[in-house]
Amino acid sequence: MTKQLPLIQFDQVGVSIHGKAILAGISFDMNAGDKAVFRGKSGAGKSTVLKTLLGLYPLARGTVHFQGKPLDKSVIAEIRRCAAYIGQEPVLGAETVRDALLLPFQFKAHSGNKPSETTMIKALRTLHLPETILSQDCSRVSGGEKQRIALARGLLLGKSLYLLDEVTSALDVESKQAVFDVFADPKLTVLSVAHDSDWVALCGRVFDLEGGNITEEKRNGDA
Amino acid sequence: MxxxxxxxxxxxxxxxxxxxxxxxxxxxxxxxxxxxxxxxxxxxxxxxxxxxxxxxxxxxNDPWLNGLWIVVMLVVADLTILRRAGLKRRYFFLATFMAVAASVVFSTAYLLLLVIQPPLLYDARYLVPLTGMILGNCLQGNVIALERFYTGLRKNENEYLTYLLLGATRWEAVRPYFREAVKAAVNPGLAYMATMGLVTLPGMMTGQILGGGEPWTAVKYQIAIMLCIFTSTTLACILNLKLSLNLAFNEFDILMEEVVEKR
Structure with a gap:
């Protein structure tokens, strides 16, 4: 039986931003369905890991493979096609929440899959958001709501890989649980950055990052 | 007179x-x-x-000398556009030159061949001042377009990246800033046209009247030059921005910092 290739593979990856080394040569891999979290102090390079996978920063050294292929133009396009990145302050990019949810469907890549009103409401409810939020102005929604709207947009796009940067930081207990429930789905792969102990406990794999290096890797359930 | x-x-x-x-x-x-x-x-x-x-x-009144003068004007305009827009020459010189030259040559040729029809098409008396006026306005428009576009993109980097990560192509993701930049570049010219004769008495018309020309002829020349300025500015801005899109981004559609002058 052939061994399944990891979905994501970082091998001695170094990244420098404005001449400063942010990642010093990290290595890890993840399979489809894994839930992983990076922890560490501010400036340790956690967000850089997520952004490097999306092709936002060039590699100073090392290699990144996705589905066994090294990063190039077509692989980056494939990652962006199947991944959703949700940051601490997600940009909704539209005036109303409805327009924000429909924004990606204006692009050629998703133009044929515009969701119905019912589908949008269902996605919002999954994340404990009321349907009335659809007509609300994006500038009037809270940080936590913005994060969940961005997540709902990912769900509507049928994304299978979620790159989450402190997504539960602005959530109350109930909303946090709703987000946990969504990512309990074994089909979804999660690579995240978090300090929240509840979120860390949910993730099967925990990486501690310090000064651009992985100092410890734990698998939840390990003694 | x-x-x-x-x-x-x-x-x-x-x-x-x-x-x-x-x-x-x-x-x-x-x-x-x-x-x-x-x-x-x-x-x-x-x-x-x-x-x-x-x-x-x-x-x-030598066609080659006239042509050479226009090339010199285009090169100076090119360098001025890039310096004032804060973009590096080694990346954008050729693209800006091509965009501006094509648009200015098109508008001037249209004006000379189809409208004014001087006995000698390369006549310096028509060719040089008309090209100069069209190019001067084109220069201003291109500075605004490039500066506005790249500043807008850098200021709204997170928004641009969000579009990319939501499946937008490079063109789809830059389109809002592209539109804003073109609008900012053509708006002053449109406002100037709209108030022409009421608030301002345009330079070309004044020059012709002072030179002894008939006011009615001066008006017709002014309208002709304004239409050609509008055309060349709009074409050059769109073309210049479009060409620059192939030079300012890396293969993953990220704007390369090194294309912008540090200020």
Whole structure:
């Protein structure tokens, strides 16, 4: 039986931003369905890991493979096609929440899959958001709501890989649980950055990052 | 009826008109004395040299010399656009040159071939001032377009990246900033056109009237030049921005910091 290739593979990856080394040569891999979290102090390079996978920063050294292929133009396009990145302050990019949810469907890549009103409401409810939020102005929604709207947009796009940067930081207990429930789905792969102990406990794999290096890797359930 | 010439004594008298504002600026302690002196001197020397050159150009009226003069104007315009827009020459020189040259040549050729139809198409008396006016306005538009586009993109980096990560192509993701940049570049020209004759008496028309031309002919020339300026500015801005999209981004559609001048 052939061994399944990891979905994501970082091998001695170094990244420098404005001449400063942010990642010093990290290595890890993840399979489809894994839930992983990076922890560490501010400036340790956690967000850089997520952004490097999306092709936002060039590699100073090392290699990144996705589905066994090294990063190039077509692989980056494939990652962006199947991944959703949700940051601490997600940009909704539209005036109303409805327009924000429909924004990606204006692009050629998703133009044929515009969701119905019912589908949008269902996605919002999954994340404990009321349907009335659809007509609300994006500038009037809270940080936590913005994060969940961005997540709902990912769900509507049928994304299978979620790159989450402190997504539960602005959530109350109930909303946090709703987000946990969504990512309990074994089909979804999660690579995240978090300090929240509840979120860390949910993730099967925990990486501690310090000064651009992985100092410890734990698998939840390990003694 | 020709224009009344200004003699050398009157020219010297002319500089007296700036003494009062110069004095007021000095009294206000603005420390602009040196700047004013340099600006006046530069303008006088530069225009003097242009006068000598244009006189030679008009006398010889050689198609190659006229063409060479236009190429020089295009190169200077290109360098000025990039310097003022804060973009590096080694990345954008050729693209800006091509965009501006194509648009200016198109508009000027349209004006000369189809509208004015001078006996000699390369006649310096028509070719040089018309190209100069069209190019000058095109320059301003391109500075605004490039500067607005790249500043907008850098200021709204997170928004641009969000579009990319939501599946937008590079073109789809830059489109909002592209539209804003083109709008900002053509808006001043449109506002100028809309108020022309009411608030401002345009330079070309005034020049023709002072030169002894019929007011009605001057009006027609002014309309012709304004339409060509609008066309060339719009075309050059769109073309320039479009060409720059292939030069300013890496293979993953991320704007390369090194294309922008550090300020």
């Amino acid at each position: 020709g224009t009344l010439d200004i003699g050398m004594t009157q020219m010297a008298t002319l500089f007296g008109v700036v003494l009062l504002p110069w004095l007021l600026i000095s009294l206000l302690g603005l420390k602009l004395n040196q700047v004013i002196a340099v600006s006046l001197l530069r303008m006088t020397v530069q225009l003097g040299l242009v006068g000598i050159y244009l006189k030679t150009l008009f006398t010889l």
